[in-house]
Amino acid sequence: MEKVNMKAQILNEALELFSKRGFEATSIAQIAEAVGLKKASLYSHFASKQDILDTLLDVMEKKYSENSILSKVNWDNPEFIKDMEKMSAKDLGNMVKRHIIFIIHEPGISKMRKFFTIEQFRNEKIAKVQTQHSYEDILKFSNGLIRFLIKKGDLVDDNPDIIAAQFAWPVSIWINLCDREPEREAEVLELVDRHIHQMLRIYKNNDNS
Numbered sequence: 341m342e343k344v345n346m347k348a349q350i351l352n353e354a355l356e357l358f359s360k361r362g363f364e365a366t367s368i369a370q371i372a373e374a375v376g377l378k379k380a381s382l383y384s385h386f387a388s389k390q391d392i393l394d395t396l397l398d399v400m401e402k403k404y405s406e407n408s409i410l411s412k413v414n415w416d417n418p419e420f421i422k423d424m425e426k427m428s429a430k431d432l433g434n435m436v437k438r439h440i441i442f443i444i445h446e447p448g449i450s451k452m453r454k455f456f457t458i459e460q461f462r463n464e465k466i467a468k469v470q471t472q473h474s475y476e477d478i479l480k481f482s483n484g485l486i487r488f489l490i491k492k493g494d495l496v497d498d499n500p501d502i503i504a505a506q507f508a509w510p511v512s513i514w515i516n517l518c519d520r521e522p523e524r525e526a527e528v529l530e531l532v533d534r535h536i537h538q539m540l541r542i543y544k545n546n547d548n549s
Contacts, residue, residue, distance in 0.1 A: 346375070346377075346385060347385050347386070347395075349375050350371060350375050350377075350382065350385055350386065350392065351392065351395060351396055351399065352448075353371055353374035353375050354366070354371045354374075354389075354392045354393075354396065355396055355448065355451050355452065355455065356374070356451065357370055357371060357374065358393070358396075358451075358455045358458075358459075359451040359452070359454040359455040359458075362455075362458045362459060362462075363389075363393060363455075363458075363459055363462070363463065364462070366389070367389075368382060368383075368388075368389050371389070371392070396452070397465070397466075397469065399448070400448055400449060400452045401469070403446070403448060403449065404449060404473065407442050407446070408439060408442060408443070408477075409435055409436075409438065409439045409481070410439065410473075410477040410478060410480070410481050411477065413477075413480060413481045413484060415484035415487075415488065421488070424485075424488060425492070429536060429537055429540050432485075432536055433532060433533045433536045433537070436511060436532055436536065437529050437532055437533075440511070440514075440515055440518070440528070440529065440532065441525075441529075443515065444515070444518050444519070444522065444525065450519070453519060454519065456469065456470045456473075456474075457470075474512065478508045478511075478512060479504060479505070479508060481508075482504035482505070482507045482508040483500060483501060483504040485504070485507070486500045486503045486504045486507065487500045489540075490545075493545055494540075494544070494545060495540070495543045495544065495545055496543050496544070496545045497545075498543065503539075503543055506539065507535075507536075507539050510531075510535055511532060511535070514528040514531055514532065515528075
């Protein structure tokens, strides 16, 4: 049990250092010092700094997939569609806000996002994960949602890709704002509510009223 706890502590301290210094600028010696180990002792828990990073990515990916609404989206699943059909604009806003609150307040996810921002141009694997979480997952959810609402008759039959982008990107910008200025979270959550209601009003299918 003690070894398991030490591994978790090493991962936590490594992520703290990676998110501030970057991967290359952080040494095994610095990680060992942060957890109160000698450098040689750290190697009994992880084979290398790359091993620490790979384990961190696996742990955070699991946490993300278990908690993020974006990882649970499946527009081909009848049960998922049934749940979405019951949603009001308020419900949709609350769902998006829960996602924002999770990625801002979950310490590991928040630090990992900052680390990805530093490393995405230097590490191909991290770049791919960053693209998936910050672009592909967001558009998959937004595009599926807009197509669903058009098919349902709630929105006008316009270009779903463009509407999805208009829906998604302000939210992404506001999340980045919270990363830099966490004290503005309440303002951002209010903006998300207003944004969703305005988007649904602008593209409302009046023929289906």
